[in-house]
Every structure is written in C-alpha cells, then in structure tokens.
Amino acid sequence: MDPRTGLPVVGMVGGGQLARMTHQAAIALGQSLRVLALTPSDGAALVAADVRYGDHTDLAALRAFAEGCDVVTFDHEHVPGAHIAALAAEGVTLHPAAPALRYAQDKRAMRERLSGLGAPVPRWRPVGDPAELVEFGAEVGWPVVLKAARGGYDGRGVWLVTGPDEATERAGTLLAGGTELIVEERVPLRRELAVQVARSPFGQVAAYPVVETVQRDGICVEVLAPAPDLPEELSVAAQRLAIDIATTLDVVGLLAVELFQTDAGLVVNELAMRPHNSGHWTIEGARTSQFEQHLRAVLDYPMGDTTLTAPVVVMANVLGGEPGGMSIDERLHHLFAADPGARVHLYGKQVRPGRKIGHVTVLGADLPEVRARAARAARWLTEGSAA
Numbered sequence: 001m002d003p004r005t006g007l008p009v010v011g012m013v014g015g016g017q018l019a020r021m022t023h024q025a026a027i028a029l030g031q032s033l034r035v036l037a038l039t040p041s042d043g044a045a046l047v048a049a050d051v052r053y054g055d056h057t058d059l060a061a062l063r064a065f066a067e068g069c070d071v072v073t074f075d076h077e078h079v080p081g082a083h084i085a086a087l088a089a090e091g092v093t094l095h096p097a098a099p100a101l102r103y104a105q106d107k108r109a110m111r112e113r114l115s116g117l118g119a120p121v122p123r124w125r126p127v128g129d130p131a132e133l134v135e136f137g138a139e140v141g142w143p144v145v146l147k148a149a150r151g152g153y154d155g156r157g158v159w160l161v162t163g164p165d166e167a168t169e170r171a172g173t174l175l176a177g178g179t180e181l182i183v184e185e186r187v188p189l190r191r192e193l194a195v196q197v198a199r200s201p202f203g204q205v206a207a208y209p210v211v212e213t214v215q216r217d218g219i220c221v222e223v224l225a226p227a228p229d230l231p232e233e234l235s236v237a238a239q240r241l242a243i244d245i246a247t248t249l250d251v252v253g254l255l256a257v258e259l260f261q262t263d264a265g266l267v268v269n270e271l272a273m274r275p276h277n278s279g280h281w282t283i284e285g286a287r288t289s290q291f292e293q294h295l296r297a298v299l300d301y302p303m304g305d306t307t308l309t310a311p312v313v314v315m316a317n318v319l320g321g322e323p324g325g326m327s328i329d330e331r332l333h334h335l336f337a338a339d340p341g342a343r344v345h346l347y348g349k350q351v352r353p354g355r356k357i358g359h360v361t362v363l364g365a366d367l368p369e370v371r372a373r374a375a376r377a378a379r380w381l382t383e384g385s386a387a
Contacts, residue, residue, distance in 0.1 A: 014075030015042030194278035206303035285313030
C-alpha cells in the first residue's frame with residue numbers, strides 16, 4: 001500500500017502509450033501508476049510520477065521494480081516467461097500470470113491450446129523445415145500466411161507466401177536465422193472484428209461491444225464501435241467466446257480477442273492480454289475505459305459499466321508522416337478549429353513515417369459522418385491537410 005494514499009500500488013512493466021493511458025486512468029482512482037520504462041523519453045515516463053528505469057528482460061531490474069507493488073501488470077508481451085514465473089515464485093502478484101500470458105506471447109502455444117479447446121481457428125501447423133511449409137500450401141491452397149511464433153505485431157513477423165519457390169526461400173532464411181515459425185491458411189474473411197473482456201481474480205467478467213477493425217498494410221488504422229451491421233447472435237457469440245477463453249486460460253485483466261468474420265462464422269486470429277489498440281475508443285466512447293477496467297480487474301475491484309456513451313464511436317490511429325511542413329502544434333490548432341468535437345490523444349513519441357503516434361476519437365449518431373470526421377482529423381495530424 002502507498003502510505004500517502006492508503007491505496008494499493010500497481011506497477012506496469014513497459015513505458016509506452018498503453019502505460020501512459022493507464023496512468024491517466026489511475027489518477028481518477030487516486031493513484032499514480034508505477035512504470036518500468038527503458039528511457040526518460042518513453043511515453044509513460046513523460047507523464048507518470050513514479051517511474052523506474054530498467055530493461056524488461058533483466059530479472060534483477062524486474063525484482064527491484066516489483067518491490068513494494070501490490071500487483072504488477074504489463075503493457076506488452078515481451079517479458080520472458082521464465083522471469084515472470086521467477087517473480088511469482090518469490091511472492092509477487094502478477095496479472096496476467098505466466099501460464100496465461102504464454103498464450104499471448106507464443107502463437108504456436110496459443111494455436112495448440114485453442115485447437116484443444118475446440119475454439120474456431122484457421123487450419124495451421126508448425127514449420128520445422130521448408131518442405132513442411134510447401135506441403136501445407138499444397139494441402140490448403142496458396143497463398144498461406146507464415147508467422148513468427150514470437151514477437152510479431154503491426155504486420156511484423158507475418159509474411160504472405162504465394163507459392164512453393166517463395167516458401168522454400170522464405171522459410172529457409174527464417175529458420176536458418178533461428179526464427180520459430182507456424183503457418184496458417186489464408187482465411188477468406190469478410191472483415192476483421194475484435195472483442196475485449198475483463199476478468200478479475202474473483203472471476204467477475206465484463207464484456208465490451210464487438211468492434212470492427214480496419215487494417216492497412218498490417219496496421220490497424222480505424223476502429224468502428226459497435227461493429228456495423230453485425231447480427232446480434234454473432235455479437236453475443238463473440239463475447240461468449242472471449243469470456244470462455246479468458247475463464248479457461250485464467251486471464252486476469254483485459255483480454256482482447258482479434259477475430260475474422262467469415263461466411264461460416266467467427267475465427268480467432270490473435271490474443272492480447274493487456275489494453276489493446278482496438279479498445280482505445282473506450283476512453284470517450286464507453287462508460288468505463290479499457291484502461292480503468294484493466295486496473296479494476298487486476299486490483300479485484302468490481303467491473304465498470306461497458307455501455308457506449310453514443311450510438312456510434314470511431315477511433316482513427318494517427319500515423320507519423322514525412323518530416324517537415326506544419327508542426328504538430330499547428331496541426332492541432334487547425335484540427336480543433338475545424339472540429340471541436342474531435343478528441344485527440346498523442347503519445348509523446350517522436351514522429352517517424354508509419355509509426356503510431358496517437359489516435360483520434362469522434363462520437364455521434366451517423367456512422368458515415370462520424371467515420372469521415374475521424375478520418376479527416378487523423379489526416380490533419382498526419383499530413384497537415386484534410387484533403
């Protein structure tokens with residue numbers, strides 16, 4: 001407990017935008033989130049009062065950080081599982097715990113576990129040599145999706161392989177470099193969806209409305225809440241699927257389930273056990289943001305209300321553009337003058353082309369109008385122009 005406030009201390013490993021926005025939610029609960037950052041320029045380190053510095057792969061740094069924390073959680077999946085298990089053995093409370101987090105860190109383990117549970121997943125197999133990849137492609141049809149079992153995100157660590165020659169070359173190079181691989185069929189999807197649930201140690205769960213995520217070059221550029229024209233029975237099925245996964249895997253905190261909607265139903269794509277880009281809309285668009293909900297869950301507080309605050313909510317990611325032109329401050333001036341209702345969240349990151357540097361949320365009643373406003377606002381901040 002923090003002797004100044006009498007409230008529990010939550011530590012979050014990682015100093016990125018997720019920790020930054022979780023810190024904002026912690027303030028309303030009377031707390032200042034403790035953050036383990038790599039550098040003082042990390043997004044959360046720029047705003048949080050209680051910042052410790054160290055590498056998430058350094059067990060000694062993790063031990064020092066966890067001392068005095070009532071619970072430790074994560075803003076990414078890159079802490080070695082052995083380190084998490086070692087901390088747990090030493091009495092540190094970690095949410096999610098190592099056995100659950102493994103399925104968000106390791107795509108092979110995730111696919112094996114979900115397949116064993118009977119959850120809907122693409123046809124897949126591990127790849128130990130190029131011949132296995134070629135054999136799989138011949139079986140399910142080309143192209144196929146080759147994935148690094150660990151470490152990929154935002155399109156990294158994912159390759160669309162179109163035929164046997166490319167398969168042999170690509171898999172040979174990656175395997176020789178030590179990359180563990182799995183391959184999946186390319187799912188004939190109608191669109192991509194996501195659903196988030198939160199679960200407490202007591203076992204209480206809360207589910208957010210299912211959203212549609214729009215991808216470009218492997219990066220989520222837009223989230224539509226609720227997912228438009230989604231049949232009620234499919235929405236309920238997605239929420240139940242996420243709750244079942246969270247309960248079976250004993251996830252504590254937030255679980256984001258990325259889904260493919262196909263003509264045959266839903267297929268699980270990925271899992272994330274932390275606040276997630278598909279839930280950024282909840283800051284203004286839900287009665288309880290995903291960041292506050294994550295804190296409530298790991299602290300075993302009762303869950304908050306997940307209903308929407310408007311009929312339609314659209315979140316658009318702001319990606320870094322080319323350097324030069326208007327400063328970000330000038331762009332904010334123009335955007336706020338043009339659309340006072342647009343809500344902007346910048347992450348304190350240095351701008352690089354294609355990098356997520358923030359997001360914009362717009363609320364309303366008409367999806368085409370709200371979507372156009374959000375896209376225009378994101379373009380202003382990315383390009384300095386709404387054209």
